[in-house]
Amino acid sequence: MASPESNRFDLHATYRQNLQNHEISPPLAAILALSELVVNSGAGTMFELVQELHDGAEVLKKSTTNPISLNAGCELFIAFVTLFPHESDSFAELKSELMRQGQKYAREAIAYRDKIAELMLGFIKDDSVILTHSYSRVVMKALLHAHKTKRISVYVTEARPRGLGIKTYEELTAAGIPCTVVLDSAVAYVMDKVDFVLVGSEAVVESGGLINAVGSSQIAVIAKAGNKPFYALAESYKFHRLFPLSQYDLPTHNPSILSFRPPQVTAAPSSPSGVSPDHQNEAINGTSSATPAAPSSRTMSADQIACNPDVDYTRPDLISLVFSDVGTLTPEAISQYLVAMFAG
Incomplete structure (x- = not known):
């Protein structure tokens, strides 16, 4: 069975394109993307189709650091496909109907x-x-x-x-x-x-x-x-x-979040000419009239934010x-x- 990644249909690109609409949130973008995956799928049975949707959901989840909201949409659509009544004359017609229903749901869900x-x-x-x-x-x-x-x-x-x-x-x-x-x-x-x-x-x-x-x-x-x-x-x-x-227990948690890292020892800055250590302490404690350090020097680095x-x-x-x-x-x-x- 061909995986979603090997098909010509680009699931992730479709998902990102759906997100360009400000009204579309990640769960709806995922539902729309999976709806299109259904009609582009080469699956010949419902079992193969559901498996391909699960594989597609994994592709989408791996594309973001926060898959929680996205995964809720994937979960909902896959459950819908699994429970959808099979009344179509052919499997190809069934796939087209599943896509139409998914798109209809997304349009209605905006309201x-x-x-x-x-x-x-x-x-x-x-x-x-x-x-x-x-x-x-x-x-x-x-x-x-x-x-x-x-x-x-x-x-x-x-x-x-x-x-x-x-x-x-x-x-x-x-x-x-x-x-x-x-x-x-x-x-x-x-x-x-x-x-x-x-x-x-x-x-x-x-x-x-x-x-x-x-x-x-x-x-x-x-x-x-x-x-x-x-x-x-x-x-x-x-x-x-x-x-x-x-x-x-959240899917977004990983060992690097809030982890302790080895301290990086840096050389202490030398005292400016004519400034005594006591006057330096006054500046640090806020008792000096010297201009305080710029706020930008005390903000978190990108590395710290990532933790x-x-x-x-x-x-x-x-x-x-x-x-x-x-x-x-x-x-x-x-x-x-x-x-x-x-x-x-």
Whole structure:
């Protein structure tokens, strides 16, 4: 059997091309790419086709350092193909129908964010102060929708190292929503000023927990301590049959993340002419009037950033509700929904 990599059809290129559409998230891009793989497949039986889809999913997962969201889409499409009723006159017709159904689902799924935004609207009161983290398309949809009828103000974390909170700030400010960027290290400082926390998701897992941009877990811990609701927004195609018990069970974790490296000894800089060691200490301790070092000299290097995680896992006991296109779910209901969804 020919593998997806050996066929003329370029699965990865198709996936990347789908992502060029801002409305298409990684799970939908994966579904669309696998839909095209079906019709380009040389498989002659359903068993061969499903195997080729699994191989294709592996190709896509190996192409990214964070395959979690992408894998949720692959998992959903493969389950759909497996459970799809065989009513076509020929296998070629069946493959064409599977491709059409996959593309139809992706087109309809784009509207899921509108449904979630409308569902979330009932939980946003006038003059609400909201804290959000990083950048999320579904969260942006919910906030912009609420802004049409209600007065809201938003705190958004900077979300280092990618700084995607700045993108959120720019879009909210352009829409006329009062917005302030908060240091990631100042979340506890600002928590008393907010009514609730609202975050997006990379995936919602079978435990009812959440995988999202790193920093989400600590925000949830602080929200719990401050007795503030922590709401997550997630399209149903991000529901993932994964059951992590800790941060280190995530597929994105590897031995290099947060590992200790041998220290690199560098020669101490010589004292500038005419500056005593005591005066150097004053500058270090902040008691001197000398100009402080430029901030750029104290930022993390690319090497240091690479040793840190991109996403983290938020436990279900820290999540108040998950708003999805299939309804408002408690973390406990997520597992039941996932079992029903994949059982057909």
